[in-house]
Amino acid sequence: MQQQRVIVVGGGLAGLAACVRIAEAGIPVDLFSMVPVKRSHSVCAQGGINACNDVARQQGYSEYQHFDETIYGGDYLADQGPVLEMANFAPKVIDLLDRMGVPFNRTSEGQRDLRLFGGSLFKRTHFSGATTGQQLLYALDEQTRRYEASGLVKKYEFWEFLWPVIEGEINGLEGDGRCVGIVAQDMRTMQVRAFRGAAVIMATGGCGLVFGKSTNSIICTGGAASRCYQAGAWYGNGEMIQVHPTAIPGADKCRLMSESARGEGGRVWVPRKKGDNRIPKDIPESERWYFLEERYPKYGNLVPRDIATREIFDVCVNDGMGVNGQNQVYLDLTHKDPEYLTRKLGGIMEIYEKFAGEDPRYTPMRIFPAVHYSMGGLWTQYTPGNYAPAQPHGEHKPGMPVPVDTQPGRGMALGAPNNMMTNIPGLYAFGEVNFAYHGATRLGANALLSCIFDGLYCGVSVANYVTQGDPADRPIDRVDQALFDRVVQQEQDKANRLLETADGIAPGDDANPYLIGKEMGEEMEAACTVVKTEARLVKCLDKIAELRDRYARARLPDAAAWTNQSLSYSRAVGDMLVMAEMIARCSLLREESRGSHYRTDFPDRDDTRFLKTTVAQFDSGARGVEQHRVSYRDVRTSLVKPRARTYGKVEGEESQKPRGKPQPAHAGS
Amino acid sequence: MIATQESTKASTVRIRVKRCDGPGKASYWQAFDVPREPGANIISCLQWIAAHPVTVEGLKTTPVVWDSGCLEEVCGACTMVINGKVRQSCSALIENIAPNAGDVVSLEPMSKFPVIRDLWVDRTRMFEALKRVKAWVPIDGTYNLGAGPKESPEQQATRYTLSTCMSCGCCLEACPQYLLEEDPKKWPTSFIGAAAMNQARLFNEHETGKQLKKDRLDVLMGPGGQSDCGNSQNCVKVCPKEIPLDESWAAIGRSVTIHAITSWLRR
Ligand SMILES: Cc1cc2nc3c(=O)[nH]c(=O)nc-3n(C[C@H](O)[C@H](O)[C@H](O)COP(=O)(O)OP(=O)(O)OC[C@H]3O[C@@H](n4cnc5c(N)ncnc54)[C@H](O)[C@@H]3O)c2cc1C
Ligand code: SF4
Ligand code: SF4
């Protein structure tokens, strides 16, 4: 019998970490990516990666507190076991990356330096300049290249995943089906072919492009996830989309201004007087409104993202208090030493200078919220660990004894084959494309962690599934070739159908896929992000129905049989429309407000009805919005008891503000 | 967003693109008039052309093919030759490169790599070069073995800068010694170029990475190695990440010399 191979789709942090772990177990890996993996979207991450560390520990912080913060931050929507496991494992991730040579910033003694990030009062964010994601990705890219050089990893770069190959019936968690490979297309030669894999890991990242301009890279369409969804994989909490409070609006995308700008002391403000058009440095302290510090004296500018976003939105859109009457507020670092800023935030200072043409060391930045991250994603399972308290714990306060140690397997059983497996056996989802760790909103610097944790911790699960699970009994190389040929044909037909429409579209044509994509983005951003209401969501679903209708008549601008990017994009638009409709529908059905999901018509959290995971299941037999069958599953909250998520907000417009910058309780470094 | 109104006098900007339908096909130029938008860059112009693929002559054509990713100058994908200068297209703002009415922007693919289509080139050789110099730290696997070596802030700052290389290829496009080579079999002996050399230095300067220093220097001493560099310093001038490639060449030069002497003594 030929040795069984694992397919990894996506070479961001999650995919590469998985790749390295599985290759290390001696199992060959085929790695697919639309871009050379070194250029994956993870490269954009700026701020850092969270983990408990020795300094914070001596100040009363702990892995358990990291866990508690993440659960609280996510407004209790995450199943708790995997989050505990991730927080416990985090220091090991940092040590490993350190060994791989990541140039983490250092203290004068040569220790890893730490910074403050949203949602915590402790410094627990490790960073490498202002391009942490880039540096982490490069480290994993280098280790992957090492395995590539030794022959255990084979890369398929500029290959696009088109569809999973499934043997048998998928019926939620019931069917006898399993994933046995994928069909992919070479983006240069346009060849479509099937690949066999004993397991397939989707690590394809987020879906920012569904919302038009976002902080994401241009390939983050969510197309791959949508295809898995349409092939029968469940999608969890689709409505949970994070809008980052601070981005620089641009013509092609919104460039992120990292949370580390606030972590390093950045203050958000607008002039107290509406229409005060003086340049910022002429506006005296007393005439500046530091609205976050005023409303949230405890966390100040470091409230979590959804809260900061809504407050900025409120100040600009509802109160019309934006700088120069526009949708923008100041993010001000000019009170800090310019040298210090260059050293700590060089990369992002440069981005602002480059794209906005002003030096943020001397002029406050002008920023506005933008779509940033999808907490929702492919639904995944796990086997709970061995920590099972009789009663869920209450709030964990710094310095309190922790109820559980950090041994592997406390929250999620080590090596259990179903960890981060979708409802389809053999099909896994790692990284941003799954729904598992961040509940209703994600804390800054927890995403990089969850991606690498998935790859390393759940990579073991995949190896076990392949060597001891179903593929060991029923090897993949014995699966009937006709099955693979059928899926190749299905995808070839789909491509041909699109290519046949290419007779040159007129600009402005309502069947122009680029314009359909653009309208979808604008509609989704307006209806499905910062504030949602029933009326607006219903309108949005109508618009998407119209767009899907137009898409059915879409005409391609290019018929080329070689390197046809229009085909790839247009195909993705169809899949994004499906995803958009599902997200809008899930948003409509969740009649409460929780984390990033804010409904003005249901402003409160409703644990009785909605302390539940939204599960969307695609019904290919139905039409339009009915294709998305939505049900709810209880969230597993056996470890921590839900409490109100307020971040100590001081109510009322005229709250007495404690002056000066917010002083975290234990911020020594 | 923050564009001043004065700088956008004309309502459109003319973009000339050197196109090519595929390997072995002849190149040709097409021009497009693209509306000026606040904050517009080359990418947003190419996106506009994709949605409106009509040349200035009114000829219906196909969208231009190009490579991009992050759109914030950190992934290296979108490198091309803009008005004769190699750089990233995502950070090329129209208000900076073509501020006035009548300004024309010309876009060409890099010339040191085979063209796939239009502005998209195949930079596989760059990634192969990283294998050639073993650009990695030879760790003992991914299981928990504690922290990595301690490092001074100065050393971290040096390594961090070297490590921001995004394999964009600007330094190779500008280098008189680095030539187009379509045959992968010739890559192992062709000039390695500044980017991979700089990675060799990066890993030679890491406590654990050092273990492979000898292998790296062997390669840089061999054909297509350090001695092929003509020291023209074009590379350092175009590197968008301002990596001190001249210093890296000097550092590698010193190491190679010492390595050559010690290898000779050991013979
Ligand atoms: C600007 C920005 C800054 C951020 N900063 C931070 C931070 O400081 N800290 C933090 O923790 N998080 C941060 N995040 C979030 C974090 O970067 C992402 O969540 C994370 O990098 C996602 O990694 P991933 O491995 O899941 O996917 P990605 O890195 O997105 O990789 C996806 C991979 O899938 C491939 N792919 C996609 N579709 C297909 C297909 N159809 N066929 C084949 N391959 C495909 C792509 O080629 C790519 O290789 C930031 C995000 C953004 C946008
Ligand atoms: S210094 Fe060497 S590598 Fe740099 S451009 Fe000149 S010849 Fe090329
Ligand atoms: S060294 Fe500079 S110019 Fe050369 S590939 Fe790296 S980033 Fe680009």
Ligand code: FES
């Ligand atoms: S698109 Fe990444 S560098 Fe320009």
